[in-house]
Amino acid sequence: MLRDLESATPAPETIRLEATRGFSRVLAPRELWRYRDLAAQIALRDITVRYRQTLLGAAWAVLQPIGFMVVFSLFFGSLAGVTTNGLPYAPFYLAALVPWTFFANAMLLGSDSLVANSGLVSKIYFPRIFMPAGILVAGFVDLAISTVILLIIVFAWGLVPSAAILVVPLLVAIAAAAALGASTLLSALNVRYRDIRYVVPFGIQLWLFASPVAYPSSLLEEPWRTISAINPMVGVVEGFRWATLGEGAPPWDLIGISAVAAVAILLAGLAYFDRVERGFADYV
Amino acid sequence: MAATAIETEGLGKRYRLGLHKRGYGTLREAITGVFHKEDDEPDYDGPEFLWALRDLSLTIRQGEVVGLVGHNGAGKSTLLKILSRITEPTEGHVDVTGRVGSLLEVGTGFHPELTGRENIFLNGSILGMRKAEIRKRFDEIVEFAEIERFLDTPVKRYSSGMSVRLAFAVAAHLEPEILLVDEVLAVGDASFQRKSLGKMTEVASQGRTVVFVSHNLAIIQALCERGVLLERGRAVADGPVKETIDQYLTALERSASDDLLERTDRDRRGYYDTQICRVEIADTSGGPADVIVSGQPATITVDVTEEVPALECRLTIADSLGQPVTSMDSEISAPADVREPGRGTRLECQLASLPLLPGRYRIDVLLKAGRHIQDGLQAAGFFDVQPGVIDGRPVPPAGADGSIVLPHAWRLPT
Numbered sequence: 001m002l003r004d005l006e007s008a009t010p011a012p013e014t015i016r017l018e019a020t021r022g023f024s025r026v027l028a029p030r031e032l033w034r035y036r037d038l039a040a041q042i043a044l045r046d047i048t049v050r051y052r053q054t055l056l057g058a059a060w061a062v063l064q065p066i067g068f069m070v071v072f073s074l075f076f077g078s079l080a081g082v083t084t085n086g087l088p089y090a091p092f093y094l095a096a097l098v099p100w101t102f103f104a105n106a107m108l109l110g111s112d113s114l115v116a117n118s119g120l121v122s123k124i125y126f127p128r129i130f131m132p133a134g135i136l137v138a139g140f141v142d143l144a145i146s147t148v149i150l151l152i153i154v155f156a157w158g159l160v161p162s163a164a165i166l167v168v169p170l171l172v173a174i175a176a177a178a179a180l181g182a183s184t185l186l187s188a189l190n191v192r193y194r195d196i197r198y199v200v201p202f203g204i205q206l207w208l209f210a211s212p213v214a215y216p217s218s219l220l221e222e223p224w225r226t227i228s229a230i231n232p233m234v235g236v237v238e239g240f241r242w243a244t245l246g247e248g249a250p251p252w253d254l255i256g257i258s259a260v261a262a263v264a265i266l267l268a269g270l271a272y273f274d275r276v277e278r279g280f281a282d283y284v
Numbered sequence: 285m286a287a288t289a290i291e292t293e294g295l296g297k298r299y300r301l302g303l304h305k306r307g308y309g310t311l312r313e314a315i316t317g318v319f320h321k322e323d324d325e326p327d328y329d330g331p332e333f334l335w336a337l338r339d340l341s342l343t344i345r346q347g348e349v350v351g352l353v354g355h356n357g358a359g360k361s362t363l364l365k366i367l368s369r370i371t372e373p374t375e376g377h378v379d380v381t382g383r384v385g386s387l388l389e390v391g392t393g394f395h396p397e398l399t400g401r402e403n404i405f406l407n408g409s410i411l412g413m414r415k416a417e418i419r420k421r422f423d424e425i426v427e428f429a430e431i432e433r434f435l436d437t438p439v440k441r442y443s444s445g446m447s448v449r450l451a452f453a454v455a456a457h458l459e460p461e462i463l464l465v466d467e468v469l470a471v472g473d474a475s476f477q478r479k480s481l482g483k484m485t486e487v488a489s490q491g492r493t494v495v496f497v498s499h500n501l502a503i504i505q506a507l508c509e510r511g512v513l514l515e516r517g518r519a520v521a522d523g524p525v526k527e528t529i530d531q532y533l534t535a536l537e538r539s540a541s542d543d544l545l546e547r548t549d550r551d552r553r554g555y556y557d558t559q560i561c562r563v564e565i566a567d568t569s570g571g572p573a574d575v576i577v578s579g580q581p582a583t584i585t586v587d588v589t590e591e592v593p594a595l596e597c598r599l600t601i602a603d604s605l606g607q608p609v610t611s612m613d614s615e616i617s618a619p620a621d622v623r624e625p626g627r628g629t630r631l632e633c634q635l636a637s638l639p640l641l642p643g644r645y646r647i648d649v650l651l652k653a654g655r656h657i658q659d660g661l662q663a664a665g666f667f668d669v670q671p672g673v674i675d676g677r678p679v680p681p682a683g684a685d686g687s688i689v690l691p692h693a694w695r696l697p698t
Contacts, residue, residue, distance in 0.1 A: 013381070013382075014379050014380065014381040015379070015380050015381075016377055016378070016379050016380075017366060017367075017369060017372070017373065017377060017378045017379075017380060018372070018373060018376065018377035018378070019372050019373055019374055019375060020372065035409070035410075037409040037413075037414060037415065038406075038409040038410055040409075041405060041406050041409045042406075045395060045398060045402065045406060048398075048402070049395070049397045049398065052397055052438075053397075117395070119393065119394065119395075119396070120393050120394075120395065121370075122370065123370065123386075123388050123393040124368065124370065124386065124393040124407075124410050125368055125369030125370055125410075126410055278371075278372040279372075281365070281370045281371045282299070282371055
């Protein structure tokens, strides 16, 4: 209430606009705070727009991982006989597909977010980071829905998650950091180089098979198993399996390495985004 | 004296040219570019670069209503883009005091998938407003924009007129301390234009700052007290609006008498397979060019540089304030039109009688071929209309209104 009164008669604030150099804008706390309502609006918008004018609506949040789960169970499990370390196919694959789908969608939609919203970017100012970040936040809704489905399937197959399930928020944070880093980098590149639009869907497919989604990472021999965790999704996916299925040894080594890698990707993405943000309106 | 709202100092914005020829640049170019680092600082004053704004120092006080005038490409829109923080200046700086609401070109800042209602809130938060403030103004906005029935329709289904009405309503009602408006009023019907102008006057009278860009000098003159003339990115005149406009008109005439190919304000959308190089109007009796007697037949001649198939031409005659009087478009054909093979680079538009009141007029030219605009020039030519006779009636009739005279006859009691 008090805040409303204040902003109704705001003390006019002077902003200096000039060519920026170095790091300054992307994470400028005052700037982000000033536009906090907008950040919420954009995230809300991404949630409402995501499944608007679709026949199945939010069911898509679930259909995508479930579809992959069926396909993987048939081809990798039944036909190719890829080991699942003795776990039933459905929960084994779905426990990996839930965080993977969250990550892949945030990257796919996020990398296109600036170009897709060129109408806003070229007409009004706001911290541009809100675009890929809004996509990411909207993805949490899908993630929550599909996690519930995952737990239903876990119980249906007679498994019981252990206390390890409390690690899930940490794993989600790692996936979110990696996704935000990748999508800020890719969305910024996409403004300049429309190649990105074709690279991303293809890259996501490669990344899927580079991550232990369709197979357990124990298939890799050491030291490769540990080294593979520089792909942040390795720690996230294996961690998710351990945390939700209540089976196996905790893959703390993988989670640790992946967390570091995710932070590195995030910093790299933000650094590049910051460097090129000022030119978006001139190129988009 | 009122506090400063906008203060620019040494403001400059540089663009690299030739981008549209090389596309967006490919990733490969960027990657190879990393390994072939340019050692030399490029020549920023060279032909590869364009300074859309240069060395602009301008102070606008709170409550001032400022009109920006100038050719296409003089830097007006670039200035508004910098003020609204969409793009950064290359050099210099601006200090902006207060919340900025902007209305740049058509279809401003709406998300097409969201409904009108949702977009109002989105735009409000872009302006930095709290939800409660927006709610307070909501009904007013909807009523002003006349979109009650479409409030829950996604904006992508709006007509362009509806979008502009809503955009204007949002920008004007959300109480920005500084309102930037770029040429948007050209869209929308006349009654909405009038309403918008009224709203802008009201905004200005509440002590808020308005910076306004329009090609319509009559609107600028009516609305603004101060005018700034931009030419090639620099402010060349700044003062009472009437004086600035006069100076602009003088500059326009000067540029029409120069070689048209030297003009830098060509329509930015042009393809330039062919360009306008000369525009002239003459009466058919062989009198002096660019002086026509009211009611006499006349021919407007446009010379272009290259012969291009399916060339179409649109001529707009405007009065001295830039207010269009009438236009002639070859794309809308009539049986009397003649298309001759091997006609070369000269287009002619014949008028059986020039029904204009005495005064000074200008001709704007737009060339099209296929579906593309080839070239466009405002104020490509000027001419004077001298008093004459139409259907035996002297022109101008005493106390004439407007700019044109229709051939007519009366039936009256004796």
